[in-house]
Amino acid sequence: VQLVESGGGMVQTGGSLRLSCAASGFSFNDYSIGWFRQAPGKEREGVSFISRYDGNTYYADSVKGRFTISSDKSKKMVWLQMHNLKPEDTAVYYCAADRSSTLGGEMRGSSWYAAEGGWRSLEAWGQGTLVTVSS
Numbered sequence: 001v002q003l004v005e006s007g008g009g010m011v012q013t014g015g016s017l018r019l020s021c022a023a024s025g026f027s028f029n030d031y032s033i034g035w036f037r038q039a040p041g042k043e044r045e046g047v048s049f050i051s052r053y054d055g056n057t058y059y060a061d062s063v064k065g066r067f068t069i070s071s072d073k074s075k076k077m078v079w080l081q082m083h084n085l086k087p088e089d090t091a092v093y094y095c096a097a098d099r100s101s102t103l104g105g106e107m108r109g110s111s112w113y114a115a116e117g118g119w120r121s122l123e124a125w126g127q128g129t130l131v132t133v134s135s
Contacts, residue, residue: 001026001124003095008129011085017131019080021095026124028073034058034103035069035080037091037131044094044107048080053101062088085133095126 007019023033034049048059048069057069068081078095096103098114103122105113112122 001031001097003097003124003126005093005095005126005129008093008131010132010134013086013133013135015085015133016081016083017085019082019093019095019129019131021078021080021126023076023078023095023097026097028071028076031097031099031123032101032103033071033078033095033097035078036094036096036103036107037089038094038128039088039091042091043109046104046107047093049096049103050078051102052099058102058104082131085131087133087135090131090133092128092130094128096122097124098122 002024004022011017032049032052035047036044037047038044046060047063048067050057050071066084071078100114102115111119113119
């Protein structure tokens with residue numbers, strides 16, 4: 001499983017960016033896929049994901065109404081369109097995938113609480129792309 005992100009950069013408050021994630025090495029239909037982010041000195045947190053179970057999209061409360069996740073299964077691509085960016089959105093953004101029905105579990109260090117129960121490593125991570133929002 002390989003995930004490669006692109007599209008990060010520096011924008012001013014209120015600006016927009018579109019992150020891309022190219023997936024390979026696995027069947028897109030078998031995985032929930034989405035985005036996490038990690039700000040300096042903070043735990044990695046879930047931002048948005050698409051559930052393998054029902055195809056629905058989920059968003060962290062902090063990004064609802066501003067971010068939109070989308071995917072193209074034929075191209076094995078996932079995007080995160082970000083509008084009205086705020087300084088608190090500054091972080092390294094990671095694409096992630098797992099065969100769990102949801103990526104909504106809590107992160108503690110490198111461990112992730114899976115929906116099916118128990119702490120473990122999430123199956124696949126990209127290398128991350130930095131988003132910096134200046135005030």
